[in-house]
């Protein structure tokens with residue numbers, strides 16, 4: 001849960017860190033968790049979840065918690081389609097077709113990043129969203 005809260009801490013604190021936010025985020029989490037007296041034995045576990053949360057970067061996931069954070073990150077896109085549309089049309093200023101393809105591509109990539117188990121759970125939702133987007 002703590003890793004889920006902190007997994008994007010670097011990119012939301014300083015967007016210039018985005019490309020390596022999984023690395024910087026793990027470092028920032030260390031400082032935060034130490035400051036709040038979090039169990040020293042658990043801090044590296046939280047850091048591993050943060051380091052390995054990015055589906056676009058293929059890394060070994062060594063615990064169920066790492067897998068959960070990575071899957072939840074990708075799954076969140078299926079529950080926030082309106083915000084992806086806002087990103088495409090408002091923030092990126094895309095036209096109708098370009099924005100639609102942007103969102104579809106983002107969702108397909110997110111789906112591909114999921115574990116086999118989560119793919120089974122989200123296959124139907126992917127199909128529905130794709131049907132709506134056309």
Ligand SMILES: [Fe+2]
Pocket residue numbers: 007008021053054073
């Ligand atoms: Fe992230």
